[in-house]
Amino acid sequence: MLKRNKAIAIAIAFVFCMSFIAPALIAPSIAQAAAVDYSFSGAGEFKSGDTAQDIGDIVVSIAEARMLPANGAYYDYLTVSLPSGMEFFGDPAANIEAKVAKIDPTGVGGKRTATFQFQQGASSPTGSTKILIPLNVKVKDASGEVNVTLGGTGIFRNGTSLAIGKSVSSGSTTSTINSAKALGDGGGPIDDIIISENIANTFENNKTITLKLPNGFTWRNGGSFGVSGEWGLTVTGTPTGWGSRELDIALSNLASNRTALGRLVIANAEIDVEDDSRTGDISVNISGAGVTETDLVVAKYGTYNVTVTEDTVQELTAGKDDVKVGSFIIEEEIPGSLVGNRTVTLELPSGVKWTTAPTITVKKGDNDLSSPSIVSGSKGKTLKYTISSNPATSPLSKLLLEKGKVYIEPGFEGPIEIKVGGTAGVEGTVKVAEVKPAVTMKAEGVKDVVVGSQNQKVADILIVENDKEAILKSAGNDQIVVALDEGYKFYKKPVVEVTEGDLEIDTTKLNSNNDELTIKIKYDSSKASTIKLSDVYVTGFRSAPEGPVRAVLVEAEDNVGSDKGSTALDEGYSGFSGANNPAEFSETSAGEVVIANCVTPASSGASISFKVGSNIYTVNGVNKVMDASPYIKGDRTYVPMRYMAETLGAEVVWDQTAQTVTLTKGDTVVVFTIGSTTYTVNGESAVADVAPEITSDRTMLPARYAAEALGAVVGWDAGTQTVIINQ
Helix, strand or coil: CHHHHHHHHHHHHHHHHHHHHHHHHHHHHHHHHHHEEEEEECCCEEECCCCEEEEEEEEEEECCHHHCCCCCCCCEEEEEECCCCEEECCCCCCEECCCCCEEEEECCCCCCEEEEEEECCCCCCCCCEEEEEEEEEEECCCCEEEEEEEEECHHHCCCEEEEEEEEECCCCEEEEECCCEEEECCEEECCCEEEEECCCCCCCCCCEEEEECCCCEEECCCCCCEEEEECCCCECCCCECCCCCEEEEEECCCCCCCCCCCEEEEECCEEEECCCCCCEEEEEEEEECCEEEEEEEEEEECCCCEEEEECCCEEEECCCCCEECCCEEEEECCCCCCCCCCEEEEECCCCEEEEECCEEEEEECCCCEEEEEECCCCCCCEEEEEECCCCCCCCCCEEEEECCEEEECCCCCEEEEEEEECCCCCCEEEEEEEEECCEEEEEECCEEEECCCCCEECCEEEEEECCCCCCCCECCECEEEEEECCCEEECCCCEEEEEECCCEEEEEEECCCCCEEEEEEEECCCCCCEEEEECCEEEECCCCCCEEEEEEECCCCCCCCCCCCCHHHCCCECCCCCCCCCCECCCCCCCEEEEEEEECCCCCCCEEEEECCCCEEEECCEEEECCCCCEEECCEEEEEHHHHHHHCCCEEEEECCCCEEEEEECCEEEEEECCCCEEEECCEEEECCCCCEEECCEEEEEHHHHHHHCCCEEEEECCCCEEEEEC
């Protein structure tokens, strides 16, 4: 055991010591790897032969020049080795930046290897530096992909292989153009076409280069057209083929054995468009005189047209004022499509109005939209701009319209799509926002109510915020008003509470007609909230129509006074461009929901009425006689169980031992127990606020609980002391 512990201790000590030694061993290679980087700048091709060629530059990048030896000290050496079949021609003197003060190339001329020695100058250089080593070489019999080897001492000692291109049997050219311009029916100029050698001497002497246009296009004679050769390339004579599809350019007197890469520039050429031209890209076929045959897209032909495209889409909430919509782009397909000094209009959908005009950012070209104003009679929906002068020779215009702001009425929902039009020839529709309602109204437990009946229970009402602060409290505008359909009023004030979120209610009250409930907001929400109206009872007048009964969020109104509608759901329209006008409410509702279905006694099945203190009851208007009379106890009306239940189509069973009454109607089974406020409906317990009892040997049940358990609707006429039950 002692030997084993000693061995472990020695091992731990060894690892501890190595933790100090290892960085010193590893660090130099990491530093060197980061200190120097090699790359190549050149055409990437060269021909075999006995002629010297300047094929490009090796670029040696040093991260910090101070890593070289100090002046007067030793040198760092870098060796460049060419592959078999290649050799340096002349002196490969390096083009060195001033930060590196000294270089001494040795061992050059007719050899495959050149070695350079480096050190700092008299003053210590700072920062990075680059060394350019031009490769002026003879390629005798090299073929395929070619690599050079780099390595040496000091910071150069991590050698590497660098790809510099490939040896080919014949040269190639590259044809380019800066951009493909858009042309209309009048044609026009194109950008300069440049044809460049990738290997010197690729262009063939006394040969012709042909530029051929597709059907429907010809070369226009005139303008400032010119052809120039560069770096030993000579063009003679005037190009021929004007007015036709083919333009011929003759080359002659080319210098032999050129070491520089030649280039041909075709400047200020223009194209004519014929009647049968097809829209789309215009490609020029370039061939001849040793040029690599190419189809080069030089222009795009189209008819006068302007596109309108979506850029961004915002998510917004109804009822808000001066909120930002998304951005969109207006862009010409060819110059001159936007007619100068004419108008562009931006029309919003009904329910949305401009408060701030979008700003215009010119992304391309020199066109602009200015002087935004609201179109008279559009009621804030339509905005008009004027286009700056735009001759057909102007570059293509691309305009970004952004940061526009709008007012959204409370009743608006769905996409905001701007219809773009006007006299300038712009047409299109673009979506800039998606709007959700401030709140959604829901109903829980929709019931039937009977015309002309009082105190009838309807569904609970939910007012659900779709986002935080959708119900917004502000100075003087802090209420929601819930109204009933015409022909109805609240029998009593419902219970109002916040069941989700952190919105706070201040007060609630019914108006003098009991047909509107006002909910005052104390604090708006920091997370989406829900307001619930429960224990909702209504009275329906005999004039109320048959069908759905709605609860409606009353629209905000501009009248002065305390009753201004649902101002917490409508910020109001402040006007265009920050005019600081008093808010104008839209007078549109933020929503509604069906809370009951109104039926007439004839369509509702049995209609029964029991009058307190009378043994006469009616069934569908026919008087009948009972052996007991209804009475009121504990603010509840008791009726004889058997008469009510059997008239509603229920079977009645009395259990003397258990003191229970069982009412069965179809799949519904209701059980009441004498003296108990707990009863069951299909086995599930429910609680009444009064208990059934036996009076004068008759079982008397609380009318509302028994009737509603059997699916009937119960009303109360306080004036005649009558219970009205409708099935």
